[in-house]
Structure formats: C-alpha cells, structure tokens
Amino acid sequence: MKSMNSRTNILVLNRNEGILEVILRLINNHENWHGVGQSELNNLAHLLIKGHFDLLLIGSGFSPAEEQEIVKTSNELNPGIKIVHHWGGGSGLLTNEILAALEGVEGGNYEIMT
C-alpha cells in the first residue's frame, strides 16, 4: 500500500496524440500522480527500463497483437505494474480507472489485462 503522499507513476499509451496530450494533462493536474506517455511503441522498452511505473493505461489505436506485446513487455520489464485499458478518451472515466486499478476494484475496468 502506497502512503498518501507518495507519487503514483502512470505510463499512458495512445496513438491519438491529441487525446494522449489531454490525458497526460489531466493526470499531471493531480497532486500525487505523475504521467508520461507516448503514441508509438518503439521507445516502450526504454521507458520501462528507465523508470518504475505503478500503472499502465492503454488507450486507443493499438491492434490486439500490439496490445499483447505491450502487456508482455511491461510485465517483463516492470513486474507488478497494473495494466488497464483507458476508455472514453478524456476526463469522464480517467480518475475512476486509475483509482479502481490502484485499489484492485473488481469490475473497475471493462477489460482488466493483468
């Protein structure tokens, strides 16, 4: 269990760069959350090796095969990372998805990936 004041590091992947920008802004507006993201996967392994992430949000634009590869790579390089889909592309579900994932709430996400 993380303490109230510890920072939650969140990695966001979304092929839609405009939506990625919005999601990162929303995350980084939260005092205890820090988000980084990218729209392509070529740098994913480097990011996962360089930093520790508590949560990975997979947004739109990736094929099922790419999503499988994202999950595999993330679990290998960042054991314990929670991986969930981000649905809706904005503020509506974002906070809910992050809180539910961190708390392990069943049914908090349509497609729990780990």
Added chain:
Amino acid sequence: MTNTVLHKSETRGHANHGWLNSHHTFSFANYYNPERMHFGVLRVLNDDIVAEARGFGTHPHDNMEIISIPLEGDLEHKDSMGNTTVIKEGDIQVMSAGTGIYHSEYNKNKDQAVKFLQIWVFPNKKNVTPRYDQITLDVNDRHNKLQQILSPNTDDAGVWIYQDAWFHMGNFDKGLTATYDVKKKGNGVYTFVLKGSFNIAGFEVNQRDGFGIWDTDQFELEATTEDAQILLMEVPMG
C-alpha cells in the same frame, strides 16, 4: 435465478458546477463509488441539466459508444467530422468515438435549461472509424408500448451502435402493462424511470431510480402513476 439491483435516485452521485447540474447513476468524473461502476457494458448514465447558453466545450473521446437523449430544450452539437446539428426532445444522438473524435455540446436556448441523458456503453469493437448519427423518433409510437430507439443493427429501428444492446422508451397511462422480452440470451436490462413510477418485476421503481434485472428471459412492468415514462437499456453483462 433472476437477479436484480435497485439504485434509488437519491443515492446517485451529484455534481453541481453551476452551468452543469449532473446526477451520476454510475461512477463518473470525480464521483467514485466502487460499488457503482457499471451494469454490464453500460458504464455511464448521467442525468444532465445545462444552463442557458452554456455547455461542454470541445473535448475528445475515443473507444466508447456515446448516446445522448434530450428530455427538454435544444442541444447544439459540433464535432471534428464537420457535423453541426441541433437535437431536441424526441431525438436520439449517437457517437462511436473509435480512434478519436472531438465535439462540443451547448444549450442552444437562451431562456431555458436543457435536460438530457448522457449514456456511455463499452463498444464490442475497438478503434473503429468515428461516426455520428442522430434521428428524430415519433414519440406517439411509445404511448402505452415500448418503442425501440437503439439496436446493434444498421437496418433496424432507431440508431445503431457497436454493441449487442437494445434501448426502448415507453410512455404509459396508469395501470397499463408491458412485457419485455430479452433480445439476446445472457443480456441484462437496466431500466431508468424518467417520470412517475413503475412496478417492474415486483419492485416499486420511482422517478430517476435505476433498476437492473438479469438472468431472465422476460419481465413485466406496470405504470403505477399517470403519464409514467421509462427508458430500458438491454446490454451484455460481461
């Protein structure tokens, strides 16, 4: 065995931003209740009131089926696909957000608030090409019967979405009944009373209450007040 859940109106999440007064049946934005996350693939049911000439500025969505049902007033829609339209009571609007869409929704009225339902359904297909549609329904076709307003089928009544979901609306005189037959085995039905009260499968369901029922093939509803109005949303449960 049939399962049910009753969400009383007063237990909904509530956010009043001045220009927007919204009640959330399920967790949304800053309302987070782990016990109220969804009913099957129905994820959002917001009961929104937007002040005169105010609204939601341009913002994005992806991978979600977003349905808006105006209840009072006129809502002006603009989106990144070039659509500029107005929806009003009796209309239904649908967006498949897919790979990404930007839109705004404003109250076009200068003299009255606009009231509408905002409903989000998880899609059964991700990353589709974004699409927008709206239709005008004949509200007379829902007097003392259930009128289909949404389905998964492009050639069926109402709008269509990327999900095995069927929505119906009905306006009933007191004492009138209807039987709802579940369209797809395994689906559940979430009912939302817009006006008045109903007895649904033996449960008293009042205005703005939500009542979900699943593991059943059909159920009965009866209007227990005059001019009672209801929305039924049949959705996959998982």
